[in-house]
Amino acid sequence: MTKKDQRGLMFLIEFYQHFQALRFAVEEINKNPALLPNKTLGFYVYDSCAALRREIEGxxxxxxxxSQEIPNYCCRQNPPLAAIIGHSKSTYSILMAHILGLYKYPQISYYSTSSLLNDRTLFPSFFRTVPSDAFQFKGLAKLVLHFKWTWVGLIATNDDYGNEAIKIITQEIVKEEACVAYTVYITSNLVSRTITNIVNIIKESSANVVIAISVGAYLAPLLDEMIKQNVTGKNFVASEAWSISNLLSSAKYSPILSGTIGFAFQSSTIPGFQDYLNVINPYNTPGITWVQMLWEETFGCTFSVLTNQTMAMNNIKKKCTGEESLEGIQNAYNDVSKLRASYNIYTAMHVIAQALHDFSQCQPLFEDYCSDSGSFKPHQLLHYFKNVRVKLSNNRDVFFDKYGNPPAVYDIVNWQVGSDGSIKHVKVGSYDTLNSSGDIFSLDTSSLSWGTVNQETPRSVCSYNCPIGFKKLIRKGEPVCCYHCVPCAEGEVSNQTNSIECWKCPWNMWPNSARDKCFPKPIEFLSYEDHLGLTLAATSAFSSMVPMSIFRLYINYKDTPIVRANNYSVSCILLVSLSFCFLSALAFIGYPQPEKCLLRQAAFGLVFALCVSCILAKTIIVVFAFMATKPGSSLKKWTTPRVPYMIITICTLVQFIMCVTWFSIFPPFPQYNTEAKPGIIVVECDKNSQFAFWCMLGYLGFLASVSFTVAFLARRLPDNFNEATFITFSMLAFLSVWVYFIPASLSAQGKFTIAMEVFAILTSSWAIVVCMFLPKCFIILFRPEKNSRENIMGKWKGTK
Known part of the structure; x- marks a missing residue:
């Protein structure tokens, strides 16, 4: 009830309320016929005055x-000692538990929270009606995360209490990918320079939320320095050690502590306790010394026989009568609106009574922990403490886990500024680890008051949320909460804020502009509906009619010298093949079906092989014809009409064999190309073997090169008789087109690659038509006088 300071003895009336809570619980139990019938509970109360030595003595x-302490010896016969309630401080409880654990005496603390007391090896008989600090520290971390504060500072006392708090809170925060901006320790003897350095850390940090694990007395100098430096905008999270501190609730701290939120031990009420406290007087209450101290402290009077027993005794002249009434007094003694320690003592007493009751109901034949209830061993009762379950007046069940801890329940209090400028501790919710709904937090957000100007929930983050379409990129050398927001790469999306990574869209889908959704990629191919495809198709169809028109012209003028002189039959085959060359371009337009993929390559390779073979045959025949005119020439046998057909057949057959081999082993097939153009699916024919394709194209180039070389060597032969010059230019144009096609096709993408190939087919075909047949057609139609045997033979003779 008292504590010693430099001024002597000071009576703490709130502690006296704890004593009365014990008395009230005992009397309530003794009056209950259903609980321990025919048995009466009694109690001893010992005041250690917060001294370790007296704690051991007690x-x-x-x-x-x-009255004389005798270790290992008990002089008491009856009644037996059932349990011991105490102490309020963890250090003292640890000392008591070391002694009581040796004898297996049940010990119940009503305010010791240290998690060191969870060690059942050292403290096998320790229980408590207040949660362990481990629950509180985990709860504080969850409270911070509940408000999405991911960047917080930690202040703690430099002792076991603070070190354990820092360890647990940091673990819980880091586990949820939040971060601790800084950790500082405070002590009772902080020098001014140290306090200034700590405040500078708080001031300069971007963390707007500070978790403080300390008692109010240690925090006061730190808060004074914050006021001096005008540090604002920081929201404190309080541990139970100072969450309802009267010392820090003064008006001068309101600019800093307004909006503070924290944990306090669960508060409750005890029905009838208010009246019980107010009816006592010095003549009807055990502990006459304590009640007289209460009277002197409350009414400012003195009992003559107790002179000099209180701090202010020398200044008091009024005598106490003992008839004064407590009902009109409002102080810490009869304030029962939010009972915490007193309710824990009340709970502890009911736990002891229930354990004794369960023990008295046991059957010796069926239970190992049974004996005469008037004479039992401590370890027998300890068994029932471990399994006790009590339902209290607030409808909560009290029981102990394997470490002797009750269910963890805390009040969540919010510091709000009252009309007089002082701070009020308003309960705004609870933290209940056994909440049946599964939500351990129960918060009335409408009753919350923050220290911000607009009363919005404070924000405390190192980096703001990355929006959808972005991902987090951790800053080098900084915690994971500090990051840059970078947009998702091409082809990737993120559909949630603070995404760690972006996800690739499926192969047939592509991100939208916000990069938060995937939508189907458009399909691209050279179609007839496309303007480019339609233009090429029309050009191909029109172009195919030109060789057929020339073919008809040749038929009409087949007996003329200019037609006969240039091998009428081979020219007709060449014109037909050129018409097919133009039409082969149509196979490259439209949706690539498997059959079309085979057709386009086969048609292209074979008709062009036939076309170039005809030109090669014409070139060789022209050379043979002139060389065979020399006396004794052995080339006369190669000037027969069958030779050009043999050349055409052999050259075309080689191409046919190459195509059949290609299509048999590596047939082209349609495929969806997602790499050619980002965001578009290009439907194209995969050649399956680039080697085979280039072999086919290279063979055409070989035939054209041979024709060009032979024609070039024969360019000095008589112009009117042979077409070596025309063949030279046509093959030069043909080769130029396809040589240009190679780099152009490699640089083009999607449908433009196919368009380039179609363009090369049409251009090379037109080159042959123009160079080989346009001059002849001009003579036939517009210069018929030159289309005569005399003109041709005369000029030839002149040349000769």
Whole structure:
């Protein structure tokens, strides 16, 4: 009830309320016929005055049952000692638990929270009606994460309490990918320079939320320095050690602590307790010394026999009568609106009574922990403490886990500025680890008051959320909460904020402009509906009519010298093949079907092989014809009409064999190309073997090169008789087109690659038509006088 300071003894009236809560619980239990019938509970109360030495003395005194402490000896016969309630401080409880654990005496603390007491090896008989600090620290971390504060500072006392808090809170925060901006420790003897450095850290940090694990007395100098430096905009999260501190609730701290949110031990009410407290007087209450101290402290009077027992005794002249009424007094003694420690003592007493009741109901034949209830061993009762379950007046069940801890329940309090400028601690919710709904937090957000100007929930992040379509890129050398937001790469999306990575769209889909959704890629191919495809198709169809028109012209003028002189039959085959060359371009237009992929390559390779073979045959025949006129020439046998057909057949057959081999082993097939053009599916024919394709094209180039070379060598032969010059130019144009096609096709993409190939087919075909047949057609139609045997033979003779 008292504590010693430099001024002597000071009576703490809130502690006296704790004593009365114990008395009230005992009397309530003794009046309950359903609980321990025919048995009466009693109690001893010992005041250690917060001194470790007296704590040991008191513990041994209770165990021995004598005024003289006798270790390992009990003089008490009856009634037996059932349990010990205490201490409020963890350090003292640890000391008591070391002693009581040796004898297996149940010990119930109503305010010791250290998680060190969870060690059942060292403290096998320790229980408590207040949650362990481990629950509180995990809860504080969850509270921070609940408000999405991912960048917080930590302040803690430099002792076991603070070190454990830092360890657990950091683990829980990091586990959820939040971060600790800084960690600082405070002590009771902080020098001014150290306080200034800590405040500078808080001030300069971008973390707007600070978790403080300390008692109010240690925080006060730090808050004073913050006021001095005008540090604002920081929202504190309070541990239970200072969450309802009266010391820090003064008006001068309101600019800093307004909006503070934190944990406090669960508060409750005890029905009838208010009236019970107010009816006591110095003549009807055990502990006359304590009640007289209460009277002197409350009414400012003195009992003559107790002179100099209180701090202000020398200044008091009024005598106490003992008839004064407590009902009109409002102080810490009879304030029962939010009972915490007193309710925990009340709970502890009911737990002891229920354990004794369960023990008294056991059957010796079926239970190992049974004996005469008037004479039992401590370890027998300990068994029932471990399994006890009590339903209290607030409808909560109290029981202990394997570490002796009750279900963790905390009040969430919010510091709000009252009309007088002082701070009020308003309950805004609870933290209940056994909430049946599964939501451990129960918050009334409408009643929350923050220290911000617009009363919005404070924000405390190192980097703001990355929107959809972006991903987080961690800053080098910084915590994971500090990052840059970078847009997703091409072809990737992210559909949630703060995405760690972007996801590739399926092969047939592409991101939208926001890069948060995938939509089907458009399909591209050279179609007849496309303007380019339609133009090429029309050009191909029209162009195919030109060789056929020339063919008809040749038929009409087949007996003329200019037609007969240039091998009428081979020219007709060449014209037909050129018409097919133009039409082969149509196979490259339209949706690539498997059959069309085979047709386009076969048609292209064979008709062009036939075309170039005809030109080669014409070139060789022209050379043979002139060389065979020399006396004794052995080439006369190669000037027969069958030779050109043999050349055409052999050259075309070689191309046919190459195509059949290609299509048999590596047949072309349609494929969806997603790499050619980002965001578009190009439907194209895969040649399956680039080697085979270039072999086919190279063979055409070989035939054309041979024709060009032979024609070039024969260019000095008589112009009117042979067409070596025309063949030279046609093959030169043909080769130029296809040589240009190679780099152009490699640089083009999608349908333009096919368009380039169609253009090369049409252009090379037109080159042959123009160079080989346009001059002849001009003579036939517009210069018929030159289309005579005399003109041709005369000029030839002149040349000769």
């Amino acid at each position: 513990t041994l005194w209770i165990l021995s049952g004598r």
